[in-house]
Amino acid sequence: MRARVGDMWHSRDGKLTQLLERAPGGFGLGQVPRQRVPDSTTTLVCGFCSTGCGLTAHLRGGSAVNLTPAVDYSVNRGMACPKGWEALTPLSAPDRALMPLLRNASGELEEVRWPTALDRFVRRFQAIQKEHGPQAVAFLGTGQLPIEELAFLGTLAKFGMGMQHGDANTRQCMATAVVAYKETFGFDAPPYTYADLEESDLLVFVGSNPCIAHPILWERVVRNQRKPEVVVIDPRRTETAQAATRHLALRPQTDLELLYAVAHVLVREGWIDHAFIGAHTTGYDGFAAHVAGFAPTTVADRCGVAVEDIENLARLIHTRRRVSFWWTMGVNQSHQGVRTAQALIALALMTGNIGKPGTGANSITGQCNAMGSRLFSNTTSLIGGHAFDDQAARAKVSRVLGVEDGRIQQRPGLAYDQIFEAVARGEVRGLWIVGTNPAHSWINQRDARELLARLDFLVVQDMYTTTETARLAHLVLPAAGWGEKDGVFINSERRLGLIKQVRRAPGQALSDFRIFQLLADAWGCGDLFARWRSPEVVFGLLKELSRGQPCDITGVGGYKELDDHGGVQWPVRVGEVVEQGAERRLFADGRFFTPDGRARFVYETPRPPAETVRTPYPFALLTGRGSASQWHTETRTGKSEVLRRLAPAVEHVEIHPDDAALYGIAPTDWVRMSSRRGSVELRAFLTRGVPRGSVFAAMHSVQTNVLTFASFDPYSRQPAYKHCAVAIERIDGPSR
Ligand SMILES: Nc1nc2c(c(=O)[nH]1)N[C@H]1C(S)=C(S)[C@@H](COP(=O)(O)OP(=O)(O)OC[C@H]3O[C@@H](n4cnc5c(=O)[nH]c(N)nc54)[C@H](O)[C@@H]3O)O[C@H]1N2
Ligand SMILES: Nc1nc2c(c(=O)[nH]1)N[C@H]1C(S)=C(S)[C@@H](COP(=O)(O)OP(=O)(O)OC[C@H]3O[C@@H](n4cnc5c(=O)[nH]c(N)nc54)[C@H](O)[C@@H]3O)O[C@H]1N2
Ligand code: SF4
Numbered sequence: 225m226r227a228r229v230g231d232m233w234h235s236r237d238g239k240l241t242q243l244l245e246r247a248p249g250g251f252g253l254g255q256v257p258r259q260r261v262p263d264s265t266t267t268l269v270c271g272f273c274s275t276g277c278g279l280t281a282h283l284r285g286g287s288a289v290n291l292t293p294a295v296d297y298s299v300n301r302g303m304a305c306p307k308g309w310e311a312l313t314p315l316s317a318p319d320r321a322l323m324p325l326l327r328n329a330s331g332e333l334e335e336v337r338w339p340t341a342l343d344r345f346v347r348r349f350q351a352i353q354k355e356h357g358p359q360a361v362a363f364l365g366t367g368q369l370p371i372e373e374l375a376f377l378g379t380l381a382k383f384g385m386g387m388q389h390g391d392a393n394t395r396q397c398m399a400t401a402v403v404a405y406k407e408t409f410g411f412d413a414p415p416y417t418y419a420d421l422e423e424s425d426l427l428v429f430v431g432s433n434p435c436i437a438h439p440i441l442w443e444r445v446v447r448n449q450r451k452p453e454v455v456v457i458d459p460r461r462t463e464t465a466q467a468a469t470r471h472l473a474l475r476p477q478t479d480l481e482l483l484y485a486v487a488h489v490l491v492r493e494g495w496i497d498h499a500f501i502g503a504h505t506t507g508y509d510g511f512a513a514h515v516a517g518f519a520p521t522t523v524a525d526r527c528g529v530a531v532e533d534i535e536n537l538a539r540l541i542h543t544r545r546r547v548s549f550w551w552t553m554g555v556n557q558s559h560q561g562v563r564t565a566q567a568l569i570a571l572a573l574m575t576g577n578i579g580k581p582g583t584g585a586n587s588i589t590g591q592c593n594a595m596g597s598r599l600f601s602n603t604t605s606l607i608g609g610h611a612f613d614d615q616a617a618r619a620k621v622s623r624v625l626g627v628e629d630g631r632i633q634q635r636p637g638l639a640y641d642q643i644f645e646a647v648a649r650g651e652v653r654g655l656w657i658v659g660t661n662p663a664h665s666w667i668n669q670r671d672a673r674e675l676l677a678r679l680d681f682l683v684v685q686d687m688y689t690t691t692e693t694a695r696l697a698h699l700v701l702p703a704a705g706w707g708e709k710d711g712v713f714i715n716s717e718r719r720l721g722l723i724k725q726v727r728r729a730p731g732q733a734l735s736d737f738r739i740f741q742l743l744a745d746a747w748g749c750g751d752l753f754a755r756w757r758s759p760e761v762v763f764g765l766l767k768e769l770s771r772g773q774p775c776d777i778t779g780v781g782g783y784k785e786l787d788d789h790g791g792v793q794w795p796v797r798v799g800e801v802v803e804q805g806a807e808r809r810l811f812a813d814g815r816f817f818t819p820d821g822r823a824r825f826v827y828e829t830p831r832p833p834a835e836t837v838r839t840p841y842p843f844a845l846l847t848g849r850g851s852a853s854q855w856h857t858e859t860r861t862g863k864s865e866v867l868r869r870l871a872p873a874v875e876h877v878e879i880h881p882d883d884a885a886l887y888g889i890a891p892t893d894w895v896r897m898s899s900r901r902g903s904v905e906l907r908a909f910l911t912r913g914v915p916r917g918s919v920f921a922a923m924h925s926v927q928t929n930v931l932t933f934a935s936f937d938p939y940s941r942q943p944a945y946k947h948c949a950v951a952i953e954r955i956d957g958p959s960r
């Protein structure tokens with residue numbers, strides 16, 4: 225017997241109770257069994273990083289009381305990092321949003337009932353659209369909701385509410401990889417499977433720190449029995465660099481020159497796979513001519529590495545049989561990230577290291593469902609990985625979803641930074657933010673906060689009331705989180721995995737899915753979503769939308785099949801049988817997704833970063849993940865005592881001891897760090913892990929993005945978080 229949602233609301237609002245009772249369960253409050261059931265277990269994928277580990281929830285009375293890593297899940301095989309073990313704890317934090325909050329006449333956020341919240345959402349946004357046009361309201365989503373919810377958000381906002389502009393935090397994270405893959409492979413298609421980590425003879429990690437950011441992927445490297453060489457290219461001597469066999473501590477933002485120099489040596493020595501290049505690629509001759517200008521002797525100084533290190537890396541690539549290239553944010557978050565990623569792809573193509581075990585040009589994703597967001601959020605691509613300007617694709621979406629073709633935009637809409645610019649110009653006046661915290665995480669945070677504060681109406685849909693962004697909202701909608709709802713995530717190796725409701729959301733928090741249903745009805749476009757009764761029904765629609773695409777999942781079956789199978793990697797076309805535990809990589813046949821089936825070499829002349837590092841700002845500020853137990857803006861991980869103890873006790877900046885000595889800075893001294901945007905105060909942590917001339921601060925500190933400089937890759941519009949110019953000085957103590 226399932227509790228009826230309406231029972232729990234004690235709502236005297238007949239209309240709302242009716243809406244809620246219509247839910248057949250499977251999300252929100254509707255499906256919590258009232259009576260205690262025998263103890264049992266169930267497996268669901270982790271809700272933090274894109275590794276996508278399976279976690280076993282131990283249930284009592286249908287509610288999870290504990291989590292352990294799943295032993296029979298192909299991804300993690302009984303391992304989990306601290307975040308996975310501790311994933312239940314943040315669900316019971318005291319600052320969970322339990323009721324909608326609305327800013328009252330005296331400017332304070334005040335609890336209101338759902339009908340009031342829904343009504344206010346609709347009235348304020350519709351009034352803005354009426355006065356300023358439908359494009360005056362926009363949305364920002366996330367890579368941390370399941371695909372069914374992302375699809376709901378993107379479809380409701382764009383086709384239901386007529387918004388034209390919507391983007392997600394995946395812009396901060398994966399946009400560069402998306403563009404790099406689309407231009408070279410013809411589709412956003414990371415080609416690898418995790419077994420490649422174990423089957424490679426040479427693994428090259430560029431701007432990637434898996435020991436901290438993807439600990440269980442690193443465990444897979446450790447399991448490699450082939451005595452691999454592991455090369456880490458990172459300005460910092462990271463935990464991963466320390467564990468590697470070689471570390472190239474290049475000067476920040478010089479990856480492109482370095483990779484072209486490696487390609488130069490491969491061409492010069494004839495260490496290339498002519499047969500593969502001839503049969504499966506285009507543009508090689510132009511690329512070879514381009515890299516002729518990048519002899520190691522020319523670029524070594526600029527890159528801060530020895531000529532012989534470049535020569536040796538090229539030789540390793542030639543002599544090792546299976547070579548794989550892996551990259552993460554050190555590449556994506558650069559002013560020339562797309563071309564850098566494409567230089568890595570070029571190295572794989574020119575040596576034939578693709579489509580075979582232990583090879584590939586492999587972008588590691590960040591968030592648990594960034595891959596799902598890339599394909600199904602209806603933001604950067606038309607839902608299902610289609611192009612907005614493709615008439616046939618629009619007709620397909622129109623048919624499958626029952627949306628009139630005329631409602632489907634012909635362009636993707638503005639990117640994240642352009643939405644903020646439109647706010648600055650007064651063109652976007654209403655913003656709906658779901659599952660992301662830009663007042664902490666956006667580049668050049670002060671501008672971001674100033675712009676958020678300027679909005680006529682800001683709605684924030686989040687699990688917590690205390691996030692930096694929720695504090696700025698006019699309306700906060702209380703959301704259920706991971707563990708409190710059902711859906712599908714897609715991990716870095718393209719594996720679809722299930723998340724499940726193993727806890728009841730607190731108070732009146734609802735799943736995002738349920739919130740979207742209620743908003744659709746309240747907005748007056750509920751008819752469009754009449755079929756969207758449960759996440760699993762929507763999963764069926766998404767399968768249909770994927771038909772014929774490289775990411776075709778028509779053969780996946782339903783949630784039960786996905787569950788029984790322990791997740792499955794796309795593509796799975798209808799009728800295709802995938803063996804349990806199969807490791808599936810793309811391009812084994814050498815055919816790519818471009819019109820001519822060939823992969824492309826794409827290259828360009830390197831450019832300097834947007835902000836020059838020189839007096840009075842003589843240090844390059846590098847930013848990134850600080851520890852395995854901290855997640856982003858810490859709204860979740862900060863709620864666990866265990867995870868807090870595993871993290872650094874104080875917010876700090878890492879400084880090379882020689883640089884510190886020049887400025888009279890001793891260990892644990894207070895330091896003021898300033899950029900042209902502002903200044904912050906942190907403790908000094910002296911370490912030879914950062915190179916001279918650079919300092920490092922973790923993104924988990926809300927202070928870091930006070931300093932960052934808003935510059936972007938021109939093709940992906942991904943923020944270049946990894947580089948800006950700062951100054952440091954010793955201070956006696958914090959001024960606050
Ligand atoms: N514990 C933990 N894990 C996480 C996350 C988290 O918040 N906490 N977040 C997840 C998400 S969303 C993401 S996107 C991933 C990010 O995963 P990673 O990209 O591995 O992590 P980062 O620390 O952001 O950046 C990686 C490295 O880039 C280096 N770098 C900086 N500048 C340059 C450069 O010019 N060239 C090169 N080659 N390297 C450079 C930095 O020194 C850093 O060590 O992690 C995911 N996993
Ligand atoms: N300086 C610097 N800045 C960076 C980076 C860097 O390397 N350096 N990295 C960038 C990268 S790669 C990323 S991905 C971003 C991440 O930046 P954000 O997306 O801003 O960070 P999170 O803390 O993950 O924010 C997610 C929010 O969603 C909420 N939430 C969690 N689950 C749910 C849910 O199920 N429903 C709803 N409605 N809300 C939920 C959380 O409480 C939290 O407020 O940061 C970027 N910022
Ligand atoms: S490695 Fe990632 S997916 Fe695995 S337990 Fe840790 S946070 Fe979760």
Ligand SMILES: [Mo]
Binds near residue numbers: 396397398590591
């Ligand atoms: Mo990310």
